Structures are given as C-alpha cells and as structure tokens.
Amino acid sequence: MINFIVESHDGQHIPISVPEGISLNLMEVLKASDYDILATCGGMALCATCMVQVLKGGQQLASALDQELDMLDRMPASDDKSRLSCQIAVNEQLEGCVFKIAG
Amino acid sequence: MITTDIGIIGAGPAGLFAVFEAGLLKMHCHLIDSLPQVGGQLSEIYPQKPIYDIPGYPTVNAQQLADKLMEQTAPFHPGFTLGERVETLQKLADGTWLISTSEGTEINCKVVVIAGGLGCFEPRKPEVDRLAEFEGKGVSYAVRNPEQFRGRHVVLAGGGDSALDWSIFLADIAERVTLVHRGDTFRGSPDAAEKVFELAKIGKIDLYLKTRVVSLDGAGHLEALCLVGPEGQSIINAEHFVPLFGLSPKLGPIENWGLAIDKSAIEVNTTDYSTNIEGIYAIGDINIYPGKLKLILCGFHEAALMAQSAFKYVYPDQRLTFKYTTVYGITELQQ
Ligand SMILES: Cc1cc2nc3c(=O)[nH]c(=O)nc-3n(C[C@H](O)[C@H](O)[C@H](O)COP(=O)(O)OP(=O)(O)OC[C@H]3O[C@@H](n4cnc5c(N)ncnc54)[C@H](O)[C@@H]3O)c2cc1C
Ligand code: FES
Numbered sequence: 001m002i003n004f005i006v007e008s009h010d011g012q013h014i015p016i017s018v019p020e021g022i023s024l025n026l027m028e029v030l031k032a033s034d035y036d037i038l039a040t041c042g043g044m045a046l047c048a049t050c051m052v053q054v055l056k057g058g059q060q061l062a063s064a065l066d067q068e069l070d071m072l073d074r075m076p077a078s079d080d081k082s083r084l085s086c087q088i089a090v091n092e093q094l095e096g097c098v099f100k101i102a103g
Numbered sequence: 104m105i106t107t108d109i110g111i112i113g114a115g116p117a118g119l120f121a122v123f124e125a126g127l128l129k130m131h132c133h134l135i136d137s138l139p140q141v142g143g144q145l146s147e148i149y150p151q152k153p154i155y156d157i158p159g160y161p162t163v164n165a166q167q168l169a170d171k172l173m174e175q176t177a178p179f180h181p182g183f184t185l186g187e188r189v190e191t192l193q194k195l196a197d198g199t200w201l202i203s204t205s206e207g208t209e210i211n212c213k214v215v216v217i218a219g220g221l222g223c224f225e226p227r228k229p230e231v232d233r234l235a236e237f238e239g240k241g242v243s244y245a246v247r248n249p250e251q252f253r254g255r256h257v258v259l260a261g262g263g264d265s266a267l268d269w270s271i272f273l274a275d276i277a278e279r280v281t282l283v284h285r286g287d288t289f290r291g292s293p294d295a296a297e298k299v300f301e302l303a304k305i306g307k308i309d310l311y312l313k314t315r316v317v318s319l320d321g322a323g324h325l326e327a328l329c330l331v332g333p334e335g336q337s338i339i340n341a342e343h344f345v346p347l348f349g350l351s352p353k354l355g356p357i358e359n360w361g362l363a364i365d366k367s368a369i370e371v372n373t374t375d376y377s378t379n380i381e382g383i384y385a386i387g388d389i390n391i392y393p394g395k396l397k398l399i400l401c402g403f404h405e406a407a408l409m410a411q412s413a414f415k416y417v418y419p420d421q422r423l424t425f426k427y428t429t430v431y432g433i434t435e436l437q438q
Binding site for chain 1: 144147149152219227228229230248260261262263284285286288289290291346349351352
C-alpha cells in the first residue's frame with residue numbers, strides 16, 4: 001500500500017492508503033475519497049480546480065511538466081508548493097507526502 | 104425590451120443546439136451569456152483540443168464544433184446578448200418570464216431554458232488586501248476599453264497570455280505600464296514573452312518578476328499598490344490595477360431562483376428536462392438526474408426533448424406532430 005496524508009481545511013491530518021500499481025492520478029484518488037474537487041477539465045491541466053499544496057515530500061515527486069507549470073503560473077494563489085493534483089501519478093513516490101487541497 | 108419565445112441562459116453547446124431544436128418547431132430564441140463569445144467551455148477552456156465522441160465526427164476541435172453549431176442555428180436567427188450575466192428571473196402576471204442581466208438588458212419570453220453549464224465564468228481574484236474595496240474604482244478584471252488608460256499608470260498582474268498581450272498593447276497607450284508576475288518565466292507564449300522582455304529593456308514596461316501585489320491604498324479611488332518581491336516591499340503609485348488570472352466557473356445567480364438544486368446542479372424530470380418551476384427547463388452540464396453524464400451529446404439529446412415539451416407554452420392552441428428533418432427540411436424563421 002502507498003500511504004499519504006491529506007490535511008483538511010481545519011488542519012486535521014487524514015491518512016489515505018491506495019494499493020500499488022493503480023494507474024490513477026492524485027486528483028482521481030481525492031475525488032474518489034469524496035473530497036470536494038471540481039476537476040472541471042477532467043485532468044488535462046487546463047482548469048487548475050484540482051490545485052493542491054504539497055506540504056511535505058514535494059522533492060520526492062516527479063517534477064511538473066511545462067503545461068502544469070504554465071497553468072500554475074497563471075493562478076493568483078499559487079506558490080512553490082503548489083501542484084495540480086491531476087498531474088501527479090499515484091505511485092510509491094507519494095509515500096509519506098502531505099497534501100492540502102487549495103481553496 | 105427584447106421579446107422572444109424562448110430565453111436561453113448560456114450559449115455553450117447545449118444552449119446553441121437548443122436554438123436548432125426549437126427552430127425546427129418554429130420557436131424563436133434569444134441567448135444570453137456572461138462570456139463575450141459563444142461556445143461555453145468549448146471556446147473558453149479548450150478551444151484547440153480535439154473531441155472524439157461527437158457522433159458523425161471522428162474528431163473535431165472544440166472551437167470548430169462551436170462554429171459548426173453556430174452555422175447550424177443560423178436559419179433560425181437567434182438573438183444574442185453576450186458579456187452580460189443573467190441576474191434575475193421573474194414571472195410576470197401574464198405567465199411569461201422576464202430575464203434581467205447585469206447590464207440591465209431585459210428579455211421577455213414564454214419559456215426559460217437554463218443551459219448554464221458549470222455556471223458563469225468569473226475572473227479569478229488574487230488575494231490582495233482591500234481588493235474588493237477598489238473594484239470599479241481602479242480595479243478591473245478585464246481590459247474593456249483600452250482608451251481609459253491613456254495617460255494613466257496601469258499595473259497588470261498575471262503570467263498568462265492575456266497579461267502579456269495587454270502589457271504590450273497598453274505600452275503604447277498608457278503613460279506607464281507595470282507588469283507584476285509571481286514567477287520569473289512566461290511559459291505559455293514565448294513570442295509575447297520575448298516582446299515584453301524587450302519592452303522592459305527599453306523602459307516601456309516596468310517588469311516585476313517573483314513579485315506579488317499584496318495590498319492596495321487610496322482615498323476613494325486607487326492610488327497606490329504595495330508589492331512584495333525579492334528585494335522586499337515597495338510601494339508604487341498607479342490609478343489602475345488589472346489582475347489577469349483567467350476565468351473560472353461559479354454557479355452564480357442561478358442558485359437564487361428557487362430551483363431545486365443538488366450539488367450545484369439543477370434537478371430535472373428526465374421526460375422533458377423540466378425543473379420544479381413550471382416553464383423553466385435545464386439542459387446540459389447544469390442539470391442532474393440519476394445516470395447523468397456531463398457530455399456534449401447528452402446536452403444535445405436533452406435539448407431535443409426540451410423543445411418538444413416547451414412547444415405547449417409557445418403554441419398552446421396547436422398540436423405538435425413529430426417530424427423528421429429529412430421529410431420537411433429546414434424552414435428559415437422570420438427574423
Ligand atoms: C477540458 C475539457 C474537455 C472536455 N472534453 C469533452 C469531450 O471530449 N466530450 C464531451 O462530450 N464533453 C467534453 N467536455 C465537457 C463538455 O465541454 C461539456 O459537457 C459542455 O461544454 C457542456 O455544455 P453546456 O452548454 O451545458 O455548458 P457550458 O459549455 O459550460 O456553457 C454554459 C454557458 O452558460 C453561461 N452561463 C452560466 N450561468 C450564466 C448566467 N447566470 N448568465 C449568463 N451566462 C451564464 C456560461 O458563461 C457558459 O458560457 C470537456 C470539458 C472540458 C473542460
Ligand atoms: S483537473 Fe483540471 S487542471 Fe487538474
């Protein structure tokens with residue numbers, strides 16, 4: 001199992017475990033876990049409604065590609081910790097990471 | 104006041120195709136959209152992406168589909184009010200509806216079709232202290248009339264195409280143009296970025312990279328902005344601030360019209376996509392029912408059933424008989 005943590009708006013840490021080898025991205029996992037994420041564009045890095053902040057473990061994730069960086073650049077409230085969750089593949093790299101859903 | 108048979112709120116694919124289905128039944132339509140162009144998500148979010156699940160089109164670009172829908176509705180001469188948001192919906196004594204927009208436009212119609220998709224596209228607002236206070240008093244989220252900036256100092260913020268394009272455009276009009284960007288690169292459009300760097304070098308644009316606008320100041324009208332960048336805090340004097348961070352959809356006024364709403368969508372009866380309020384229909388992404396899929400082709404289907412049902416409000420004395428377009432063709436509507 002891959003284990004990571006989602007920090008809720010009131011600061012609570014909620015653990016999420018997903019089996020290895022699934023081909024989902026983080027946005028899909030968060031949606032499936034009933035988090036209130038719009039994901040208007042369905043994961044195409046076009047809407048930024050799936051933005052998260054990586055509070056812990058950012059360096060261990062695969063770095064963002066140009067299209068994601070471009071989208072993040074356009075957001076008023078993004079910073080160095082911001083990522084689009086739809087562009088983060090769920091795999092072993094997520095072990096121990098802490099994410100916070102933006103907005 | 105504009106008078107029509109069907110007032111359609113939202114000019115995305117569902118709203119546009121509703122014009123066609125209504126037109127076949129000789130019903131006139133007027134479309135209202137808060138965006139300055141038609142096409143909804145197609146033209147606003149992914150104009151250049153190919154779509155593969157439109158029947159009969161193995162692949163079609165989103166913008167191309169919007170253009171084709173416009174072509175298809177042309178014989179029915181729909182009216183358009185674009186760039187205005189529908190604020191209120193009011194039932195009149197004679198049973199018709201009055202749609203009113205943010206700019207005061209009024210549309211009187213017999214049937215209302217809400218094809219509002221994910222809601223109104225509204226500007227994304229940055230977190231800047233006192234931003235709301237100066238809205239309309241120096242702060243705006245789009246460049247509507249560039250001439251208003253002539254001889255003024257305008258500060259733009261953002262890292263996308265529109266921030267770059269407007270910086271270049273306004274450099275020749277405004278007294279000073281300042282562009283503030285939180286990053287130090289512009290990935291979206293390298294050509295425009297190069298031009299902006301060039302203009303910055305010759306002093307026509309003040310470029311602040313890795314910088315944010317944090318607060319605004321002024322007595323009544325905007326007078327100064329506080330920026331925070333690598334060198335710390337600085338204050339610049341300017342009369343105008345235009346944050347350009349794109350648009351994002353919000354349900355908006357639709358929430359307040361007394362409709363049954365579940366998770367930001369309008370509940371409908373799937374026999375005809377009518378809502379809990381007589382004479383109001385909801386089609387496309389805005390509605391919800393068991394099994395709902397947010398697909399363009401589902402919106403098209405819903406538009407067809409809606410039109411058959413809406414006929415009774417427009418022509419209460421006539422009986423509707425179902426006809427194929429292959430049998431009767433398309434009869435142009437009188438304007
Ligand atoms: C990136 C992306 C890819 C997609 N790919 C596909 C695909 O391959 N196949 C597919 O079938 N679907 C796809 N979709 C979904 C498809 O685009 C939507 O289902 C479709 O656009 C819905 O059409 P609509 O007319 O219901 O609403 P929209 O296209 O959302 O249009 C609604 C319009 O209503 C306006 N509006 C709302 N409220 C108001 C108001 N109060 N006043 C004035 N105007 C208002 C909005 O401004 C908007 O323009 C995709 C969507 C995205 C974002
Ligand atoms: S879902 Fe749209 S950017 Fe991630």
